[in-house]
Amino acid sequence: MVRSYFRRAYSSFTAHVFDIPPRFMAFLFFLLLLTVPAMQLGSYVLRLLIMANIFAIFAVSWDLLVGRTGQISLGHALFFGIGGYTSGLLFQFFALPIWVTIPAAVAIGALAGFLIGFPCLRVKGPYLALITMAFPLILSNLVKWSPLEPIFGGELGFRSLPPFFPFLPFTQAIMAEYYLILLLLFVSSIVIYKIANSKTGIVFVSILDDEVASKACGINVTRYKIFAFTISSFFASLAGCLQAHILKLANPPMFSLDISFLPVILTFLGGIGTIYGPIVGSYIYVILDRYIMSILLPKAFESVGWTLPREFDFAKLLIFTLIVLVLIIKWPRGLARFATDELQNLEEARDLDERGPRIWKRYKKTKH
């Protein structure tokens, strides 16, 4: 009796607390990210967050193509790598400044997406996934190919790419980079979100749902698919060249399968088709894999007096995969979507105030 009273009070309390529109939540999230550098977390953490933001741009671009248009790409590393390598090539051979290399890299990446769109349109579903997977592997071997080493730099790729802020001292440069990348994430995700929720975005979803029916609606499905490929590759290559300039490195692993699967994992973690989900997924990934597993855990072990064996690096991947698996099984529609669903339920609960919140009813139902 008392317990149920508390439960009810709690649910109506949360219903009021969470009575915040999603747009405002997103705004708060970005505000929080803006204040991060002031928290003095050290340059390593800032670096991690920069990477999280780059991955987020990458994963959001994937979500538009796959989550909204239904064109499964398992080869997004292609655009990521093309972004990085274009930047590298332009710097190496023409010594162009960063303000030129980035737009050029993005343009070339978008062009690649446009061209890749054509052969990919002939196939659907799993076949499309397989074909897209092949492209980055081909390019990866191409850039590693020894006759082309003078151009692409072989296994090592391009080193010592120019940083964003060469004129700033180290700590300030990182901070500046952090804000720049955050701004770019902000702009890219808003642009993609706007596209996804425009009338064109509606057509994208219609293609995801039923291609035949959208043809019957008079939609030139081919054109829309190529458009989706182009936008997606535009932002994916942006992420690629940003990473190249942050790490000052563009090398063959940028074309690897790991990179191709990264947006898949991030998007499924956050919620496919949500556009904001991948951002959440990206933060979960970076915090879990790059921070907790790589820094906190070894530190904790050290404090007890143990040292982690070298094999832990492999175990790390296994553990991370297991955690991701559990998360995806538990919340198949993504963590971010789970959260928004829950918020909506609470909102509805508040609307039903006199008759008792719906959440409360649901508890009652499960008890019986």
Next chain:
Amino acid sequence: MNEDLEFGRDTRKLNTEVKGGSAMQVLEVENITKSFGGLKAVDNVSFHIDEGELVGIIGPNGAGKTTLFNLLSCFLSPDSGTIKFKGENIIGMAPHKVVNLGIARTFQVVRPFRHLPVIANVMVALKSPRGAKKIEWLKTMERKAADLLEDVGLSELMLEPAENVGHGDLKRLEIAKALATEPDVLLLDEPFGGLNPLEVDFLTKSILRMHLDEPRRSIIIVEHKLYALMKLVKEVKVLHRGKKIAEGTPEEIANNKKVVEVYMGGPIKHA
């Protein structure tokens, strides 16, 4: 009785003649054949559709009605024969182009965009070149979509995701989607399939209203059920095993021995 019918038919013929041959033929189908393996789904079928005509096509299961629609909407290409829309050959054209020319169809098995709200389903069709062009001046796409939904009686479900909408309503949504491009020829594939009598009644009325609102639009309705078509169309064509076995007014068809045999599942003599 018989004389009456003959008389009625003659005056109808006279009417079209009086229009002075200006009753343009929008659709001319000549000898089209489509086989799947050894099965001739559509077998040497020819017919003409005039501007503003309301025609029914009936036939038992597997008669080739849907295949015929797939041919007319260019989702399939015939093995032989010609299909002309306003004098232009449309065989081999991409399906979306045909829609933008002015032939829109619905599907027998509904194909909604499940993730989209009902109104967005219609907006997809309005986003097509023809759909966009046909939006009246000073009207937004949303407004037009809402108007179309009102025409088929789906206003209340406008914002509901299509996956939560019942079958009868999805049938009507199909029609709203097809109407969004304001086609010159509208192909309805079993619009009454799976509807209860009340819904059939409502839909019959809205199709008739549509016909009156847009007298230049030709409508072809495929149905199993003759009774639903009776009130709607003046001309019925009967398909059986891919062949056109009869055509005429609903009364004639109902009294046609061959058609009755086909529908009763009786023996049918093949040539």
